[in-house]
Amino acid sequence: MTPMEFSTSPYLLKEVSVQRVMLQVLLALLPGIAAHVWFFGPALLVQLAITTSAALLAEAVMLKVRGRPLNMFLSDLSVVVTAWLIALTFPSIAPWWLTLIGTLFAVVVGKQLYGGLGQNPFNPAMVAFAVCIVSFPALMSQWPAEGQNLSAQVASIFGTAPKLDGLSSATPLDVLKTGLKLGGDEASVSSVMAAHANTFGLMGGHGLEWVAFAYLLGGLWLVREKIITWHIPTAFLAGISLLSTALWLFNSAAFANPLFHLFAGGTMLGAFFIATDPVTGATTPRGKLIFAGSVGVLVYLIRVFGGYPDGVAFAVLLMNICVPLIDLYTQPPVFGNKAKRKK
């Protein structure tokens, strides 16, 4: 009886594990990755390889230094999720050292220095993004042009060939913002979009909108699988939609329609895969709504009025700071205690 001496009820456990949760998140990212590769070339796969191997290596070294079991924590796959999110949010033709720096920073500082899995207050992938966009704004703002082949992209990543202009382009959000700014009073959203017909698609950016759509599908599957709840994606998208609808109705020449904002930039990836990180997000149902709704609003404000092409990273990080406070004030009433609320 010795092995069970201290085991207590329940003796029946559901077959769940952190590894399984992370694996499902990775699976849900696959459609988005496929769409990304289809439209923007295989560079993303190279980046995924760089970030994944660097993340695993960094995690292993840090675990070793911290004296934690390697096998248990490497196989939980949480660091792979971080690595993939970095690859997906960074420009896929960014130089290898940039994604490497981002990954190392995310794993070593963003995650392990705080105490590893479950202890980090900030979303590690977004920490990486923020650090790199502040340090290397130009490199972080370029986006691969469509229809590039592997060798050209690999050359760009590893810097083996001179920089080709046709290889990269600005993101639709960037194009719109600069177009409106440069165009002055005559420019309107529709005129900028007409001038850059190749960049814009039906809803968001050309090609990008389908990548976003694929993220949406993967995210809905996660909701169905109960890996994430509906609260965060819904509130995130509602936050963006409400603000963008209001401003679009107010002045449709200066502000793009809500559909564009839903399918442009990192909206879908952020709503279903980034803001939903359980470790760094709010946990109570009402807290999740407040947290993600605020992220959505901030994303819009930063991408439209701020200096950066997109706002997901900063919006998420800013709201990460507020999580303990949000959770404290949104504790749900307990059974039989619906009348009294926790102060």
Added chain:
Amino acid sequence: MSVLQLFKFKGGVKPATNKTQSVTQPITTAPMPSVLAVPLHQSVGGTPRPLVQAGDKVLKGQKIGEADGWVSAAVHAPTSGTVREVTLYPAAHPSGLSASSVIIEPDGEDRWIEHAPVDYKNLAPERIRTLLQEAGVVGMGGAVFPTHAKTQASRTVPMEEMIINGAECEPFITCDDLLMRERAEEVLRGAGIFRDLLMPTRVLIGIEDNKPEAAAAMRVALEKLGPDFAEFEVVAVPTLYPAGGAKQLIRVLTGKEVPNGTRSTDMGVQCFNVATVYSAWRALVHGEPLISRIVTVTGNVEEPRNYEVLIGAPMSEVLALGQPNADTDGILMGGPMMGFLVPDMSAPVVKATNCLIAHSPALFPPNEPEMPCIRCGSCAEVCPHELQPFELYWHARSKNFDKVKSFYINDCIECGCCSFVCPSHIPLVQYFRFAKSEIWAQNQDKRNADEAKSRFEFKQYREERDKQEKAEKLAKAAAVQAAKKAAEAAAASSGETTEATAIEADPKKAAIAAAMARAAAQRAPAIATPSATPLSE
């Protein structure tokens, strides 16, 4: 059959029920065990005082332990035989501690005491309560709260519903299922006793919908009993663990949420287990005290089945009836969600023993290593009391017990739903039990300290008072003495004038003594205040 609106409780899980194995055969009486060890303390509340000693001959059903106080219930000899001793014996408790028990060697004759059945309908409610307490009837769903103490309606709130709990939501357990299938009428008649005591508007018998046979049997019996049971209704409730928790079942059937620390009767509702009301029926109408119960023997055994088992039978002997497989490495008492591994297999079956599960590593794989919490919130989603288990865990782990309390640890019923779903394999309930016992110990320490303090204060007060009294006594004595002398002197002065000086001095002394006594009397009330009842809590 009227259609009752059902309510939902939040959370809950659906573990594999594993009930079908043990319902294929009818209940059978377990053979007489080699020895019976009847623990005296088998209910919530006071520990009954033993009425027998080594060498005494006892009859089946003879009272061997007297209830100690209102919240306590008598215990009885489960068969006729000889008391070997009254001693500490391994208890059916996860701690592995021993409990004061009456050890009886059966004589094999199984001779009953004189049965004393009563016509309860003609008895005063007070008398019925006493009889239930004397018969040792306690809650048999596992909580073993003395049943008689639950049979008083609130003075201000009318009784609306009485719930009869036949939900039996724990996996593996089927004793209530079989009881309802085979003895439905007696269960209903037993419920009738409590209906007559509490006089509710409705009696709702809640049975999880994975037990259609039991529900059907109860409905047939109800029909047979006719108009006297008109307010009774058998209700199938959705199978969702822990629907059989009293508060959950009350919620499902009535929509009422009984807060922690509140009596359900204050909300016009009360809940009894089916086995409890059955025992009450046997006790009153057949004069049989609670000396046996139905126990499901299942798990890693060849022949899972329900047995009528005498209280006090060694668990190992009862489990052996089911022919456990070779890799059995322990006995689980209760279900796999809330039960516990019995530290000593010779521990006896008690009134709370609804199920014995042969444990094997194959059936219940050992826990995987604990990972850090990722705050996924799965635990909060399944918590039937709508707590935030991961927050409780966080603070319990850092021994921040004030915070633990502020997250309502005392509302936790330890149902195990949170541990069941945790992807990080954190034994959450274990942390909560730890926190609860630490908080209990802290409160106990505080109580002890308060008691010591008041005892010390009382001692100080007493010493001061004694000193005061002594001084007063002395002063009084001095005054009396002085008065006496003055009187003597007055008598003498009429005849003799030679002692004039002495007479002058004595009234002075008397005046001083009187003044001292007055001052002492003034001081006394100031000291007497510390506390009138310094030892009361």
